[in-house]
Amino acid sequence: MVYLRERSEDERGVLSSPLVIVLIPGSQTAYKGVRYFPLLRFPRGKLLQFQAFDESYVERLRSGDFRTQEHFVAYFSELIQLKLRTRLHSPQAIEDVRQETFVRVLAALRTPGGIRHPERLGPFVNSICNNVLLEHYRANPNGPSIDDDPETDFADPVIDILGAVAARQMEQKVREILDEMAERDRRILRAVFLEELDKDEVCREFGVDRDYLRVLLHRAKQSFKSIYLKSIERTPPVGKQS
Amino acid sequence: MDHKDAVRLKATERYLLNELDPDLLDQFEEHLFDCQECALDVRAGAMFVEQSKNVLTETPQSAPTPVMPSTQKNWLSWLRPAVAVPVMALLLAVVAYQNLMEWPAIKSASALPEIVPYATMNIATRGATVPVIAAKPGQNFSLLVDVPPDGDFSSYIADLYNPAGKIEWSLAIPAAAVANDSLCVRVPGTNRPGGVYVLALRGIRRESNGPSEIGRHSFELRLQ
Numbered sequence: 001m002v003y004l005r006e007r008s009e010d011e012r013g014v015l016s017s018p019l020v021i022v023l024i025p026g027s028q029t030a031y032k033g034v035r036y037f038p039l040l041r042f043p044r045g046k047l048l049q050f051q052a053f054d055e056s057y058v059e060r061l062r063s064g065d066f067r068t069q070e071h072f073v074a075y076f077s078e079l080i081q082l083k084l085r086t087r088l089h090s091p092q093a094i095e096d097v098r099q100e101t102f103v104r105v106l107a108a109l110r111t112p113g114g115i116r117h118p119e120r121l122g123p124f125v126n127s128i129c130n131n132v133l134l135e136h137y138r139a140n141p142n143g144p145s146i147d148d149d150p151e152t153d154f155a156d157p158v159i160d161i162l163g164a165v166a167a168r169q170m171e172q173k174v175r176e177i178l179d180e181m182a183e184r185d186r187r188i189l190r191a192v193f194l195e196e197l198d199k200d201e202v203c204r205e206f207g208v209d210r211d212y213l214r215v216l217l218h219r220a221k222q223s224f225k226s227i228y229l230k231s232i233e234r235t236p237p238v239g240k241q242s
Numbered sequence: 243m244d245h246k247d248a249v250r251l252k253a254t255e256r257y258l259l260n261e262l263d264p265d266l267l268d269q270f271e272e273h274l275f276d277c278q279e280c281a282l283d284v285r286a287g288a289m290f291v292e293q294s295k296n297v298l299t300e301t302p303q304s305a306p307t308p309v310m311p312s313t314q315k316n317w318l319s320w321l322r323p324a325v326a327v328p329v330m331a332l333l334l335a336v337v338a339y340q341n342l343m344e345w346p347a348i349k350s351a352s353a354l355p356e357i358v359p360y361a362t363m364n365i366a367t368r369g370a371t372v373p374v375i376a377a378k379p380g381q382n383f384s385l386l387v388d389v390p391p392d393g394d395f396s397s398y399i400a401d402l403y404n405p406a407g408k409i410e411w412s413l414a415i416p417a418a419a420v421a422n423d424s425l426c427v428r429v430p431g432t433n434r435p436g437g438v439y440v441l442a443l444r445g446i447r448r449e450s451n452g453p454s455e456i457g458r459h460s461f462e463l464r465l466q
Contacts, residue, residue: 051278076275078285083271086260122275174293190298192259193291199259214255220294221254221287228286 051075058118062109073102076125083126087133097136101129166231173227177220185216243269245277254283258291358428360384363459365443372438374462380431383463385441387425390456395445399453400427405437436465 051057051071060068080101084094105128108114115124178186184206191202192213203209243266248254253270256262262270274280358381361373365387377383389398398415419425427441440460444453 075281078288079275079281082257082284082288083274120276122277123272126272126275170289171293171296174290175297177290178294178297186298189294194295194298199261210261213259214252214261217255217258217287217291218252221283221290224290225283225286228289229282 053119053121055118058109058115058121061106076102076122080125080129083129084133088136093136093140097129097132100132101125104128104132170224170227170231173224177223181220188213188216189220243273245273245280248273248277248280254280254287257284258287358382358384360386361461362386362388363441363461364388365441365457365459366390367457367459372460372462374464376464376466377431379465380433382431383429385427385429385461387427387441387443387459389420389423389425389443391423394447395456396448397446398425398456399444399446400425401442401444402429403440403442405435405439434463436463438462 057068061072077098080098081094084097088094088097105125108124108128115121117124178189181189188202188206188208191197191205192199199210199213203213243251243253248270251266253262253266253273257267257270257274270280274284359375359377360383361375363373363385366389375383387400395417397417398420400413400415402410402413404410413427415425425443438460439462440458442458443456445456446453
């Protein structure tokens with residue numbers, strides 16, 4: 001069994017991570033019914049900078065370096081959530097799969113020969129996530145339970161000041177991009193992303209094809225990317241700090 | 243899938259629009275977790291979409307602009323009152339004349355008895371003489387057709403060929419219309435020139451794919 005617990009007073013010191021992963025050798029990880037501590041909280045948009053996933057990164061992760069762990073979770077959390085958004089409709093299910101994925105990856109790091117190719121850390125996380133997702137489907141054949149509230153907005157609980165400023169700047173940039181668009185293009189985006197209408201019907205109604213939709217999104221994204229890049233470059237990258 | 247493929251396929255946009263089929267989706271996700279450039283692209287796109295929803299929710303939606311035809315020259319531009327009113331008046335006059343003058347005359351004419359020219363022919367035989375029908379221009383005439391007795395036909399088709407040899411019309415005839423092995427076909431005389439016509443009769447057997455010709459006979463229409 002693998003689980004996380006709060007680091008006790010005796011254990012604080014060298015490693016700054018507030019949590020410790022406990023491995024019980026010889027046991028199977030039970031997915032259902034195991035309660036995990038919330039994994040490292042991460043401010044949205046931060047710590048998503050470029051990092052080379054190499055031997056030294058994996059070694060830092062293995063040794064429990066806090067900043068590396070923080071970056072690892074932040075970087076792959078967003079990708080995992082994007083991956084799961086169309087596959088799981090319950091925020092709780094997404095969170096469960098995300099946590100289990102990280103637990104298994106970190107457990108594999110501590111297993112001798114667990115990650116043979118550090119440069120393939122990304123695809124390794126993806127394949128672990130796929131396995132966890134399959135197990136989730138088997139354990140929940142009926143889909144989301146009646147208690148799950150699909151309308152619950154899965155908001156990040158930690159919002160620091162810098163993050164709030166960055167979020168406001170990004171929102172402002174999005175407003176500018178939308179204002180510069182033709183009214184028809186704004187209505188197309190509204191129909192597709194806000195009202196979630198069928199894309200073929202939207203294209204028919206507005207007299208455009210699917211490629212127009214893709215190009216519209218591409219241009220908007222490219223305009224937005226510069227401000228987005230600035231927001232994630234505010235924090236110095238892992239490993240460069242003394 | 244490598245980075246070049248992802249760019250060429252516009253995979254980021256397709257991913258955000260949920261347009262990738264399952265196979266491509268798996269391939270792109272494997273690449274996405276490996277390629278930081280594509281990961282940044284997808285994250286920026288997703289962030290844009292998320293922020294757009296907030297902004298678009300706040301922005302009141304303007305009234306939908308109907309797709310109006312151009313007010314410049316088009317085929318409806320002639321429909322102005324100065325043109326439409328006189329045309330409508332003319333149409334009304336034509337309708338009134340037809341209903342008040344022509345139609346009553348046609349009705350009364352059709353109610354009167356009349357002698358209709360006719361010709362008889364045995365469809366199964368090719369006689370040396372061609373029957374002649376003497377009719378006034380535009381006058382209807384009848385063809386009395388002897389049909390060989392054959393209880394196996396469920397229906398018939400009569401085809402009229404004009405003097406040029408082209409088929410003018412085909413008439414579907416239920417078997418019940420054949421009485422005493424005879425058929426009476428009324429041929430409209432309107433706009434019909436004189437000349438030698440041919441009537442062909444085809445029969446459709448029960449449990450068969452198509453009609454088969456029973457026979458054909460010529461007749462001459464002489465206009466007086």
